[in-house]
Amino acid sequence: xxxxxxxxxxxxxxxxxxxxxxxxxxxxxxxxxxxxxxxxxxxxxxxxxxxxxxxxxxxxxxxxxxxxxxxxxxxxxxxxxxxxxxxxxxxxxxxxxxxxxxxxxxxxxxxxxxxxxxxxxxxxxxxxxxxxxxxxxxxxxxxxxxxxxxxxxxxxxxxxxxxxxxxxxxxxxxxxxxxxxxxxxxxxxxxxxxxxxxxxxxxxxxxxxxxxxxxxxxxxx
Amino acid sequence: xxxxxxxxxxxxxxxxxxxxxxxxxxxxxxxxxxxxxxxxxxxxxxxxxxxxxxxxxxxxxxxxxxxxxxxxxxxxxxxxxxxxxxxxxxxxxxxxxxxxxxxxxxxxxxxxxxxxxxxxxxxxxxxxxxxxxxxxxxxxxxxxxxxxxxxxxxxxxxxxxxxxxxxxxxxxxxxxxxxxxxxxxxxxxxxxxxxxxxxxxxxxxxxxxxxxxxxxxxxxxxxxxxxxxxxxxxxxxxxxxxxxxxxxxxxxxxxxxxxxxxxxxxxxxxxxxxxxxxxxxxxxxxxxxxxxxxxxxxxxxxxxxxxxxxxxxxxxxxxxxxxxxxxxxxxxxxxxxxxxxxxxxxxxxxxxxxxxxxxxxxxxxxxxxxxxxxxxxxxxxxxxxxxxxxxxxxxxxxxxxxxxxxxxxxxxxxxxxxxxxxxxxxxxxxxxxxxxxxxxxxxxxxxxxxxxxxxxxxxxxxxxxxxxxxxxxxxxxxxxxxxxxxxxxxxxxxxxxxxxxxxxxxxxxxxxxxxxxxxxxxxxxxxxxxxxxxxxxxxxxxxxxxxxxxxxxxxxxxxxxxxxxxxxxxxxxxxxxxxxxxxxxxxxxxxxxxxxxxxxxxxxxxxxxxxxxxxxxxxxxxxxxxxxxxxxxxxxxx
Numbered sequence: 001x002x003x004x005x006x007x008x009x010x011x012x013x014x015x016x017x018x019x020x021x022x023x024x025x026x027x028x029x030x031x032x033x034x035x036x037x038x039x040x041x042x043x044x045x046x047x048x049x050x051x052x053x054x055x056x057x058x059x060x061x062x063x064x065x066x067x068x069x070x071x072x073x074x075x076x077x078x079x080x081x082x083x084x085x086x087x088x089x090x091x092x093x094x095x096x097x098x099x100x101x102x103x104x105x106x107x108x109x110x111x112x113x114x115x116x117x118x119x120x121x122x123x124x125x126x127x128x129x130x131x132x133x134x135x136x137x138x139x140x141x142x143x144x145x146x147x148x149x150x151x152x153x154x155x156x157x158x159x160x161x162x163x164x165x166x167x168x169x170x171x172x173x174x175x176x177x178x179x180x181x182x183x184x185x186x187x188x189x190x191x192x193x194x195x196x197x198x199x200x201x202x203x204x205x206x207x208x209x210x211x212x213x214x215x216x217x218x219x220x221x
Numbered sequence: 222x223x224x225x226x227x228x229x230x231x232x233x234x235x236x237x238x239x240x241x242x243x244x245x246x247x248x249x250x251x252x253x254x255x256x257x258x259x260x261x262x263x264x265x266x267x268x269x270x271x272x273x274x275x276x277x278x279x280x281x282x283x284x285x286x287x288x289x290x291x292x293x294x295x296x297x298x299x300x301x302x303x304x305x306x307x308x309x310x311x312x313x314x315x316x317x318x319x320x321x322x323x324x325x326x327x328x329x330x331x332x333x334x335x336x337x338x339x340x341x342x343x344x345x346x347x348x349x350x351x352x353x354x355x356x357x358x359x360x361x362x363x364x365x366x367x368x369x370x371x372x373x374x375x376x377x378x379x380x381x382x383x384x385x386x387x388x389x390x391x392x393x394x395x396x397x398x399x400x401x402x403x404x405x406x407x408x409x410x411x412x413x414x415x416x417x418x419x420x421x422x423x424x425x426x427x428x429x430x431x432x433x434x435x436x437x438x439x440x441x442x443x444x445x446x447x448x449x450x451x452x453x454x455x456x457x458x459x460x461x462x463x464x465x466x467x468x469x470x471x472x473x474x475x476x477x478x479x480x481x482x483x484x485x486x487x488x489x490x491x492x493x494x495x496x497x498x499x500x501x502x503x504x505x506x507x508x509x510x511x512x513x514x515x516x517x518x519x520x521x522x523x524x525x526x527x528x529x530x531x532x533x534x535x536x537x538x539x540x541x542x543x544x545x546x547x548x549x550x551x552x553x554x555x556x557x558x559x560x561x562x563x564x565x566x567x568x569x570x571x572x573x574x575x576x577x578x579x580x581x582x583x584x585x586x587x588x589x590x591x592x593x594x595x596x597x598x599x600x601x602x603x604x605x606x607x608x609x610x611x612x613x614x615x616x617x618x619x620x621x622x623x624x625x626x627x628x629x630x631x632x633x634x635x636x637x638x639x640x641x642x643x644x645x646x647x648x649x650x651x652x653x654x655x656x657x658x659x660x661x662x663x664x665x666x667x668x669x670x671x672x673x674x675x676x677x678x679x680x681x682x683x684x685x686x687x688x689x690x691x692x693x694x695x696x697x698x699x700x701x702x703x704x705x706x707x708x709x710x711x712x713x714x715x716x717x718x719x720x721x722x723x724x725x726x727x728x729x730x731x732x733x734x735x736x737x738x739x740x741x742x743x744x745x746x747x748x749x750x751x752x753x754x755x756x757x758x759x760x761x762x763x764x765x766x767x768x769x770x771x772x773x774x775x776x777x778x779x780x781x782x783x784x785x786x787x788x789x790x791x792x793x794x795x796x797x798x799x800x801x802x803x804x805x806x807x808x809x810x811x812x813x814x815x816x817x818x819x820x821x822x823x824x825x826x827x828x829x830x831x832x833x834x835x836x837x838x839x840x841x842x843x844x845x846x847x848x849x850x851x852x853x854x855x856x857x858x859x
Contacts, residue, residue: 110714131740132737133725136732170733
């Protein structure tokens with residue numbers, strides 16, 4: 001964090017009161033972080049987004065809808081916002097969906113305070129946490145999508161990115177991957193961020209492709 | 222009943238084409254126009270006063286040597302030149318430009334006036350050099366055109382209707398139109414007829430394989446070709462064509478006409494008719510459709526007859542170029558008469574049975590009939606050329622081809638309708654099949670879901686349920702400290718995450734699945750101060766290892782790691798994944814702890830559990846232990 005804004009403002013959207021309080025406690029106790037506000041529904045979350053927070057901690061399963069919607073809206077309204085999905089299982093399916101909507105990382109619910117704080121700080125400092133499950137899921141997904149559209153993706157992964165992702169999927173840590181590829185851990189993080197961005201881009205173009213296929217959109221000849 | 226007949230023939234009746242009537246009318250109009258044109262040419266040709274043969278033979282020159290000659294005669298005039306004699310009348314003698322028109326005298330006619338040769342070429346010695354049927358128009362020199370002058374006309378061969386009224390006298394200009402009309406009727410018409418015949422023949426032979434009804438098309442083509450041959454044989458015969466060759470061509474064409482006529486009408490009255498359903502009787506040869514095999518035999522016999530006839534004709538012409546031809550002409554005439562009678566009976570029987578179903582056919586047959594009657598009347602009672610039949614015969618193949626096309630169209634439409642029906646049927650069946658497949662898929666899916674659900678239930682029940690229940694009981698009895706409770710709950714959540722991981726990763730590759738597993742055991746290793754060495758190789762796709770097996774592998778590995786941490790006090794634990802040379806998957810867990818005596822532990826609950834799980838997923842499990850540490854190896858099919 002730079003000196004001009006000493007504390008990053010964190011918005012928390014979580015419907016479970018205990019978990020919400022837990023997250024709030026972690027944020028409060030962490031240096032350079034403060035709670036911007038808390039919400040327990042999508043609707044309340046939208047209002048919270050209006051306060052221009054720096055970080056959004058969001059649960060996906062909310063009583064009035066899926067958190068993915070709010071992620072997309074927040075990303076659209078505040079391009080610089082860091083979005084972290086809070087998930088019980090960190091299961092790849094929901095995490096990847098959130099990344100496609102614009103999320104920057106994920107946090108396991110019930111993680112101990114040190115881990116949680118470190119995860120938030122990592123994202124805030126430009127890191128991109130990724131679990132082997134998520135990496136594996138992205139690999140499969142990219143391959144399937146390429147096969148399904150039978151044409152090049154708008155933003156295909158580079159060979160380096162695929163190699164990094166493959167090693168991450170095997171369960172190797174950033175440091176180990178960096179050592180394997182003779183690059184710095186930061187570069188690995190950059191690769192992962194790039195992969196996340198491409199995932200979001202491809203997800204949008206895929207949505208257009210599917211809409212065209214379904215006849216929802218018609219191009220002029 | 223027409224309907225049942227159509228059903229039996231398996232064809233939908235051809236729907237009347239909207240252009241059917243106009244086309245039929247057009248054919249009739251065209252025919253009438255042609256006949257009208259020919260008739261007017263005929264009238265022009267006849268529109269001059271002429272002298273009949275009888276008048277000339279009973280000429281005003283009594284004692285003429287020609288009185289004894291009787292005309293026409295089968296052996297009349299091929300080699301013996303004939304002379305017609307008369308005297309010039311006053312009208313002709315006083316004409317501006319007196320002339321004489323010889324209708325049927327051919328090119329080798331000679332005109333003598335008062336005994337001296339005035340015009341024309343004389344007969345050659347031996348075989349005639351030119352058998353053209355062109356009329357001749359000669360000037361009579363003014364100086365010799367005196368009333369009562371002796372006119373003698375010598376012709377080498379005079380057949381045809383010109384015999385009846387062979388010679389016209391008058392003004393040259395007055396005679397010229399008749400001469401032109403006669404030329405057209407006797408020579409140019411032949412060329413037109415021959416051209417049409419050749420064209421129709423070429424078309425039929427080319428289209429036979431395309432249109433089907435091949436016998437019919439071949440027969441029609443043969444008919445047209447023989448017609449063209451006849452005309453060719455009648456044409457002028459200049460060297461290197463000799464008169465014999467032209468004669469031969471003519472007679473072979475003549476014979477061919479009879480042969481192909483019979484074949485064609487047998488085909489025509491058989492190929493479109495329903496086959497007989499009663500025993501074959503001799504009369505059926507005349508009036509009923511012939512079976513295909515019999516028709517092909519007829520074709521073979523006809524062509525053999527044609528070949529044989531050609532040889533006989535050639536031999537006869539070798540002996541006598543002209544007299545022989547008269548005999549052949551007569552014989553062939555009789556043969557053709559019989560053939561025509563046969564065809565006529567067949568056609569009448571055919572249309573009697575089926576009625577006129579086609580406008581083109583109706584137009585063609587009706588017109589041929591009328592033309593024949595008209596021609597007979599013309600020739601017999603008015604001594605004019607028969608012109609209608611020629612025109613009718615020219616358009617007859619055209620009308621029949623149109624009729625064929627209409628029939629073919631009916632067949633195509635019936636086939637298209639059937640194809641449409643079949644397509645509809647196929648579409649309907651396809652839909653049914655797709656629905657059935659969807660149903661099957663739904664059922665399969667439901668069954669799979671049920672199976673998966675029961676498996677997850679079993680997993681939850683076996684492990685997590687038990688763990689949670691134990692914790693609850695502990696909490697209730699206050700027998701457990703908060704720390705143990707939390708650790709137990711954490712373990713339950715961990716296990717639940719493992720289940721989730723197995724579900725997510727199980728379908729792709731074991732590499733990714735083990736990658737996810739690292740997050741589950743690394744914290745434990747770190748907590749115990751043990752280094753985790755991760756030696757995972759990319760083993761590619763492992764389609765045989767689904768979520769169920771993945772979860773069992775997770776649990777075996779977890780048990781192995783837990784055992785190592787609990788009993789071995791190792792510095793490090795390494796987890797490895799590799800594919801063996803034989804393509805199997807090998808998973809290993811190795812520690813550098815103190816190891817354990819397998820005998821002492823066996824049958825330890827943990828090891829027994831691991832073995833049970835390994836058996837359940839069909840994996841071979843090896844466990845070894847010595848002072849350098851313990852080692853677990855799991856080998857299973859990818």
